[in-house]
Amino acid sequence: MKQTDTKTHILDVAQDLIQRLGVNGMSYQDISERVGIRKASIHTHFPKKDDLVTALLDRYSDRFLRIMDGILASEDTPEIKLRRYCGLFEATLKDGDQDKACLCAMLGAELATLNHPLVEKVRSFYQANEERLVILLNAGRTDGSFRFLGEVQTMAKLIFNLLEGGMLVVRVHGGANQFHEVVEQLIILIKG
Numbered sequence: 001m002k003q004t005d006t007k008t009h010i011l012d013v014a015q016d017l018i019q020r021l022g023v024n025g026m027s028y029q030d031i032s033e034r035v036g037i038r039k040a041s042i043h044t045h046f047p048k049k050d051d052l053v054t055a056l057l058d059r060y061s062d063r064f065l066r067i068m069d070g071i072l073a074s075e076d077t078p079e080i081k082l083r084r085y086c087g088l089f090e091a092t093l094k095d096g097d098q099d100k101a102c103l104c105a106m107l108g109a110e111l112a113t114l115n116h117p118l119v120e121k122v123r124s125f126y127q128a129n130e131e132r133l134v135i136l137l138n139a140g141r142t143d144g145s146f147r148f149l150g151e152v153q154t155m156a157k158l159i160f161n162l163l164e165g166g167m168l169v170v171r172v173h174g175g176a177n178q179f180h181e182v183v184e185q186l187i188i189l190i191k192g
Contacts, residue, residue, distance in 0.1 A: 006035070006037065006041070006045070007045045009035050010031055010035055010037075010042055010045055010046070010052070011052075011055060011056060011059060013030075013031050013034045013035050014026060014031050014052055014056060015056050015059075015060065015103060016100070017030055017031065017034075018053075018056070018103060018106055018107070019092070019100045019101055019102070019103055019106055020096070020099050020100055020101075022106050022109065022110050023049075023053060023106065023107060023110055023113070023114070024110055024113055028042050028043070028049070050115055050117070050118060053107070053114075053118055054117065054118065054121065056103065057103070057104070057107070057118065057121040057122070057125070058121070060103045060104070060125075061104075061121070061124070061125045061128070064088070064125070065125075065128055065129075065132070067088060068085060068088075068129070068132050069132070071084045071085055072132060072135060072136060077143075077145060078136055078137075078139045078140030078143060078145050078146060079140065079145050079146075079187065079191070081136055081139075082136060082140070082159075082187065082190065083183075083187065085133075085136070086163060086183045086186070086187075089102060089163045089164075089166075089167055089179070090176060090179055090180060090183065092167070093167050093170065093171075093175070093176050093179055094176045098170075098171065098175040098176050099171055101164075101167040101168055101171065102163075102164055102167055104122050104125045104126065104164070105164040105165070105167050105168055106168075107122050108122055108126070108164065109168060126160065126164075129160050130153075130156045130157055130160050131156075133155075133156035133159055133160060134152055134153055134156045137152045137155055137156055137159075137190075138152055140190070145191065146190050146191060146192065147191065147192025148189060148190045148191075148192050149192070155190070159186065159190075162182065162186060163183075166179055166182050167179065170182075
């Protein structure tokens with residue numbers, strides 16, 4: 001396997017483990033066993049766990065926000081855009097045994113154990129999502145499809161908090177079906 005392929009495979013496995021177990025539940029030994037390489041080889045690519053998590057956060061944020069930007073740029077109605085956005089979270093949850101959460105939700109749950117640069121990357125991801133949701137909600141208010149009460153910024157925070165936290169809660173009870181029901185109730189609330 002080429003060096004870049006190994007590095008990508010390490011990132012893919014580490015992301016899957018963190019999304020299921022959390023960063024503190026994942027070790028280089030776990031990655032080593034799943035990738036089929038020695039731990040020393042992982043350290044060649046990522047000398048410290050923080051280096052690995054930084055690379056994951058950069059890759060995950062970039063991909064996720066590019067998808068969100070594509071949703072915003074589409075010709076879809078604001079409601080369809082919101083449904084597509086919520087669908088990103090639902091698709092992650094449905095992956096595997098319905099035990100997978102957003103990478104940043106898992107890292108957010110363990111925020112107190114992360115070093116400062118990682119904390120800032122997680123916060124930046126949250127803020128970028130909320131900013132994009134404000135754009136989407138304003139578009140819905142402008143065309144009259146969203147008639148929720150309250151401030152747009154606060155509703156953006158509510159939506160993002162519900163999606164991130166909701167993924168963690170439904171892993172305990174209800175899974176993707178319950179998550180879908182919550183999203184549908186959210187849409188009703190936003191449409192007013």
